[in-house]
Amino acid sequence: MAQLTIDNVSKVFGSTSVLQDISIEIDAGEFLVLVGPSGCGKSTLLNMVAGLLTISGGQIRFDGDRIDNLEPKDRNIAMVFQSYALYPAMSVEKNMAFPLRMAGFSKEDQTQKVQEVADLLQISHLLKRKPAALSGGQRQRVAMGRALVRDPKLFLFDEPLSNLDAKLRVDMRTEIKRLHQRLGTTILYVTHDQVEAMTMATRIAVMEGGIVQQFGTPAEIYDHPANTFVATFMGSPAMNLIDAVVSPDQQHLQIGAVNVPMPPGVKAPAAGTKVKLGLRPEWFGVGDKAEGTFDMPVRVDLIEPTGPDMYVSVKLDGQSVMTRLPAGSDVTQNSDCTLRVALDKAPIFDAETGLALYA
């Protein structure tokens, strides 16, 4: 049985509909990431699960019981906020003990629980400090500690890493993932960063325009994007979408004068249909032709070295294509060259609807 069920949930503010018929189910111990651009409704959904916003339609169930009509404190959840939301006037210890104090735990139990969690997060030495005297990463840990002391069944994270600098963000990402594996608690995590989603999630829900565009494991989302939005949102640099037309024999895609073989995993539409061919930058390479690859004549437009790789922007029949090649690849700016591209996983999308056409 699913542990958290979001069943046809919708949200309306005044006459604006911000969430439409959201349905997501996850099992106990899963790490679900809601990812999408700003304004896609992911935080609204999180706040509704938390009970900070009412729902306009549908149900939210936890272990089969409805929770959407309960107060936040009765939902057995804890939440970590983007700004950490530590109580400024309380010491770290008081901050972490606050949920226990509200729940009526004895002083001894409070102290003991706080100490346990502080040891787990390695913040015991900070217990007497006020939040203002902590660094960003320390505040982050305290916020997580405050969530952990209640031993909730569901953790909610609202963009918890956005306020940290790049290096600390990567460290905390690893740490949250490790913590999840160790504690096995169900986590619902909101972010706009697709890398966070890919690295931490066991399931991802990609949201846009108040709709779940795709819900699946990171591999499903990355390898089989359901539509052009998911295809371009997940992955960096973004997947290229190349305008093409299905050839008369339905075996090829015509990109101007270039004839690309129809990728293996797709359902070929009728001849003459306009489609978009999705090509991830890392599918391109230089060198000898290999099984299942196609040699593509391109003109090199711009080269951006990043260290291990170089991002090479090329023109294919006038369309810009971003490729990722190993550093030191033999390409020269403003010259013609041939890149081979692996087509085995390439999706095609209906040019009108943007939906993927898989076999």
Next chain:
Amino acid sequence: MSVEVTNPRSGRAIANRIMVYTFLLLAAALFLMPLAAMVFTSLKSMPEITGAVGFENNTILTPPRAPTLEAWSTAWSSACIAVACDGLRVYFWNSIVMVVFAVTLSVGLGAVNGYILAKWRFRGDNIIFGMLLFGCFIPFQIVLIPMARLLGILDMAGTLSGLIFVHMCYGIPFTTLFFRNFYVTIPDELIKAGRIDGAGFWSIFLLILVPVSWPIFVVSIIWQFTNVWNDFLFGASFAGADARPLMVALNNLVNTSTGTKAYNVDMAGAMIAALPTILVYVVGGRYFVRGLTSGAVKG
């Protein structure tokens, strides 16, 4: 490579300093002159004030030649106000009681109002806030007659509680506005975190918000204390003979004269009436500035 630094000890800089300090000292002297006149007069005896024999060529700004606290003690305990000759002390305590209750009630209720209006949405919240705001712009005089009628209905006419009630009502729009604007700057996520952690309406207010609100408490208390303590109109209108606040008594003291006007007693009375306000500013003002600059809410 060298960097040119203006030498702070150069002649020009020193000349500028001198000019600035001269101007500031002159301005300070100018503003302190009335206070000096009051203090000097209150410490003089009547012959010294009137320039009687032995005290010729005295001006109001001449320091007392034989300083005495007699006028202060008269003003405090034996000056005649109307027919009673007990000085200002009874009225001073009236004012203290009035100001303590009126300030506590108006600041406390304003804090709760501000918290609700800033952090909880309900139907018509903006209309209520607008109406409260409107309350700040109603002149005292307009409410005199309706208020008198209301106090009559409530059976509080001519009592100290009635006067406290009036000051409380009149203070709430201001304190609400102060607290509301302060709480708007506190992140909503703190409230959300409190709700998730199981805190209710009052726990969030008392345990999370009030401990970070002391700068605005200081501001509101100074504002309310000054207004209530210095008020004359409401005191004169609504307080009965037993409940008169200090400002009304001071007025009566100055206007009660038998024979010569006792300027020294008048000045001493005025100083006594002004001291608590000065004290509040001296004590509270420091915390006020510290509160504004410490960034207590950050984090």
